[in-house]
Amino acid sequence: MTEAKRTQGAEQGKRFYDRFARKEWERNSGQGLDLTGLGELAAGKGVTHEEALLLLAQPDDIESILAQRLGAASSDEASLQRLLSWSDGQRRLRVTSRADSVARACAGLQRGAQGIGLLRGEELLRDESLLAVYEAWLSCTEDEEERKLKRGRLVYLWTESWIRLLQAADGKPCSVSLAWDARQAAAPEERLALQDVQLEAMFRAMLRCDQEEIPFELALLALWPMQEEEWLAVYDFIEEVGRQTLGAWWPEAHCKVGALLHPDVRPVDAAGIARSADLVVMDIESASRFHLLQEQQPLGGPARIIELEEPVSDWGGPALQCSRLEEIVDIMRSIKPELDIRAGGDIRPADLRAVYRLGMNEVCCEPEWLTAVRLTGYRLEASQQSAASADEA
Template sequence: MKDKLGQDNVKTFREYPFSSGTAAEKPAGAESQYLLASSRVLRPAFLVLPEGRENRPPVREPGSTAAGPCLVRSEDWLRQGDTLFAAWLSSGDGPEADLALRRIYYRLRDEAAALLGSPDGEWAAVSLPAVPELASRPDRLAELQDILLEALFNALAEQQREGGDSRLDLLAPHPASAHEFAAAREFIETVAEQTLGHRFAAACHIGALIAPDIRPAAAEEIARIADFLVLDAGAADGDAPEESAADLVAAAEGILAAVRGVKPAAVVLAAGGRAAAALADLYRIGLNGIFCGADHRTEALLRAACLVWMDRHEGVDAPYGRL
């Protein structure tokens, strides 16, 4: 399973467009969609991708490729405008809790179908729920993550049966070590095998949503077994003061150096309002792109397009020549 997943990882992320999310035109002679083929410069493309299920772009034109996944934090699904999740959290154990959990499953399954369903197929990267209230109850958190995965995989299977081309990536939230990430990955794979069987390897990839304060050595070890990494810089549309954005860049630079030291082609993105505020510096150090919410997306697209244009037309080599 893991060998096949590793082979498919490159395939998935090569489907991203070359620009900052505004076009999907492939430069002549390029071998990988994460590389700009040029005698002067070799650097990853930089992507500006949506965060939040309500911020997905309109349905793309028939025949075009997906611009990349939309990042969805599953705890947002659970908390937004619904008392069912709060009731489950306070219900403890027993039949009442089991009934509430099944009702949450049915709601998540409907929302997952809406997220993934479209005539052209949709691409989503969904993080497993991170619920502080369950920090002392890993058994209940595992139950919640299990029903989320079951809902996602059943929705994906239904799309596939109908001939759709939906894509689903998954993120383990805030692992502190390679051991924690490996356990999360094994859990995801087990549920996927039970639900999707061999189709999982062709449709899903597993990454890590890592905190900026993670030790670079830990990020390095996680990167060895993760299909991609997303640096979590907070809420998509939250405030991003300049000083906190600077802290994010400093952390990202250390993490990226450690990760690329052992996995030069690793896909590393950032997510959240601070990532949008720090876009130019994240581009400079070589991140593959950012996820951001609607409040920051237009400005981020314009800034990224300017940076890409300058890189291609002004002959800037180092420090952008590293991968």
């Protein structure tokens, strides 16, 4: 990006560029890449040099190259999978998949995701059979007995959906946020009622999986806690529903509790949340805590972030330009150095430099971008190691 372009850009974009335009990240991600290991892999494990050279392709071109190559010969699929498995072992960045349904979760896992990085709690309610029961429960406000019956039906159907999700994950980590419905934005007690149903259904699904010896690793994410007190209240709420639903089995349930943090959170509050959270997912899909989708799509969750007047597309998505984000991650790392901090949303290869610079160790992306993100992540890490070695020499 030229100096003139920086001068003309939005102030937010300029702050972002200044923060990430460090010498080491200005290097081309393909230059200085040590291909010795790839040569050994090609010679000893059957990965072709042509497939290995995917690491030198432009990230945005990787998926189109794969579409052409994998349509040519079935042997290319095995070769590619060996290459991807090798890069996963070399790369420290954990790459997970974004999902909004069981089908999308399966698609991501089949493409090599190391888990389901973010599924918003309300998204499974879009299933036709679930949505009809949910709508009936939501609208039943006069007859308490009828409402209880509809609640029980909703718990049963939602439990079956969570079981299918955990079966699809097959023991890989799965992170789910507490549900949000825009129609209930002004009624906290109704949101708690929805989340209570969600938690009961999820805990019953966990118990079923345990009884049927289906492996699972589930993390529940508090939705947008803005203060430590709010986070602790949600944590206690999850614990209470867990004890009420599972009784004596709850302490053995192996359920992590983390937070889906909005970038608007103050760094000091993020530090307080990090003290007791098992993991943190930064919600880069949201522009404002109360900026939701249109009412005709109330179960859509938070809206995507508003684009800048002049997006800095070469350096990452606008969500990663939040002025507080670097400070938030830094202070959480100072409190708990080993805390898993994930960039949750639709991360793409162009975002990875910002992710590394911010110090996050996990990302979440759409299934279609998994291969490119996995390979680009390795390229950036290998390039950085080569640059560091050269500087030392």
